[in-house]
Amino acid sequence: MAGRPLIGVSTYLETGARWGVWELEAALLPVGYPRLVQRAGGLATMLPPDAPEHAAAAVARLDGLVIAGGPDVEPARYGAEPDPRTGPPARARDAWELALIEAALAARLPLLGICRGMQLLNVALGGTLVQHLDGHAEVVGVFGTHPVKPVPGTLYAAAVPGEASVPSYHHQCVDRLGAGLVPSAYAADGTVEALELPTADGWVLGVQWHPEMGEDLRVMRALVEAAS
Incomplete structure (x- = not known):
């Protein structure tokens, strides 16, 4: 690797x-994300929300893109009414982030979606979401753990x-899966705990969990x- x-x-x-002494609006990123990028051999840079028309210019300066976890995707983005348990938009x-995903796909830029990022990738390609699922967030504000199994022959299984x-x-x-997406891991x-977009010249993967909260570098290293 040259750099x-x-x-x-x-x-x-x-x-x-x-x-x-300050209390202000801020662009925030849990430190686990840049640390995971760094530990996996990359340089991390933050991409705070900007006008969507600038997404292609931002993507053109990158070697890879991570869409981080965060709040629920607005249900109107996939043609649904909000469930009472869905968070504010x-x-x-x-x-x-939708503009970043579209620009990355158009540019064949390696793309990893994490939790919300995986869901947004699915929505960007015309898929839908289940707005409430029991059993995957047992205690408010506390990460749990559970096993996932890869689908053989997928990008995720290779990593x-x-x-x-x-x-x-x-x-x-x-x-409902977005156009072209295939599951690559299940709980x-x-x-569906991971999905990907199989292409001959691209690398696009989404994972429903939070690798930045663990020690396993394999997904980010991939x-x-x-x-590179």
């Missing part, structure tokens, strides 16, 4: 963030050939290698 590939990671946009982030225990925290999941209850 460490530059991996962009999308961020939150939150009000009321505090540091020192993050419309600026939805618009920005993680056997069953793995993964850090998980989500109450939504993929329902024991049948929930992205970094594809971006």
Whole structure:
């Protein structure tokens, strides 16, 4: 590898963030994301929400893209009415990240969606979501773990050939798959835990869990290698 590939990671946009004497609006990213990129051999850069028309220019400067976890995708994005248990919309982030995904797919840029990022990838390609799922976020604010099994012959299986225990925290999941997407890992209850877009010249993977909260580098390392 000639140099460490530059991996962009999308961020939150939150009000009321505090540091020192300040309480201001801030672009935030849990430190596990850049640390995971770095530990896997990449350089991490943050991509705060911006006007969607700037997404292609941002993607053109990257070697790989991560769409991070976060709030629920607005149900209107996939033609559904909001369930009472669905969180409030993050419309600026939805618009920005959908534009990033579309630009990355058009540019054949290696792309990894994490939790919300996997769900948004599915929505970007015309898929839908289950708005509430029991059993995958047992305690509020606490990551659980559960096993996932790869589908043989997939990108995910190439990176993680056997069953793995993964850090998980989500109450939504993929329902109807978006165009061209295929499942590449399942939980024991049948929930799609990873999906991907098989192409001859691309690397596109989404995982429902949070690799940034664990020690397993294999998924991020696969992205970094594809971006190199």
